[in-house]
Amino acid sequence: MWTVSRLRRLLPLAVVSLLAVLTACSSSTPAASAGATASKGPWTFTDDLGKTVKLDHAPTRVAGMNDEVVPLLHYGLKPVASWGYSAIKDDARFDGLDTSGIAQIGTAYGELDLEKLAAARPDVIVSEVFPTDEKGTIDKSQPDYGFKDLAQQKQVEAIAPVITIVIGGDGADVVDHTTKLATALGADSATVAKARTRYDTAAAGLKKAAAAHPVTVTALYADSDGVNVAKAQDDPALRLYADLGVTFFAPTPKGYYWANYSWENAGRIGGDVWLLEQDGYDSAHLKKQPTVADSAALAAGQVHPWVSAALDYVSQADYMNRLAGWLTDSKAVTG
Incomplete structure (x- = not known):
């Protein structure tokens, strides 16, 4: 939630070169995302900011903010790392979800353990950004939400490509965009269809x-x-x-x-x-x-x-x- 500033004391950041070394040396990493299997051909995805991520195979190891990890779990995927402004155990949105094996790399705004993120070996990283006005303007001089600054975001991007979801405008559109990403990451179509039916039924009930x-x-x-x-x-x-x-x-x-x-x-x-x-x-x-x-x-x-x-x-x-x-x-x- 972007309700209040949760900026706290920021941890020192490791340099990207050190992260690369730690990644290579890591002997224990979380399992790949459940429901996602690597394809033999190339994979591309264009995010809400118009950035196109291109990989030589479909990503199976996904990291992201808690806000974006929760939807992936609901769609049957299992991210390898997550961060947010609170611990997973303290975030009610994770209640009832299997979070075992997810590396927690940050529990306060802007405080990311980049060494731990690199050790998780993500193929892609999912973040989000919010408009600054009613017109939906995105301030490109600022980092995505959850990053301390642009320098930190660049360090994250050196670990894996960042896919950004815009949290603004019509909520139904944002839900569709999030679901589109989950599907591209390998979410089972039957699981998504069942969730959509549940959503449509709830929407009809709220309208009534x-x-x-x-x-x-x-x-x-x-x-x-x-x-x-x-x-x-x-x-x-x-x-x-x-x-x-x-x-x-x-x-x-x-x-x-x-x-x-x-x-x-x-x-x-x-x-x-x-x-x-x-x-x-x-x-x-x-x-x-x-x-x-x-x-x-x-x-x-x-x-x-x-x-x-x-x-x-x-x-x-x-x-x-x-x-x-x-x-x-x-x-x-x-x-």
């Missing part, structure tokens, strides 16, 4: 629930500095739900993606149902804040987790089912 229970939903993050309310049209997943009929609270502060409220002004935040990002304050903390303690959604107990579900058929189906249930159980409590 939104029509039958017209409540207003607010997605937000809160900490000691104040409250940030997400603008649904700027978040791919929230936009997907909005396209299915979910009504979202429209915050007034200007800016891309986030509308920022100080605690003094937080009482202006509306919505019958709140989706609360899990990395910040929980409901108990909110109830201690005088300006929001009496908010209608909080008082009614209509506050639920916003878990930033991965953009794949399975993850989104699960969250849409949960959201449909919350809408069904909620009532309008604001004017």
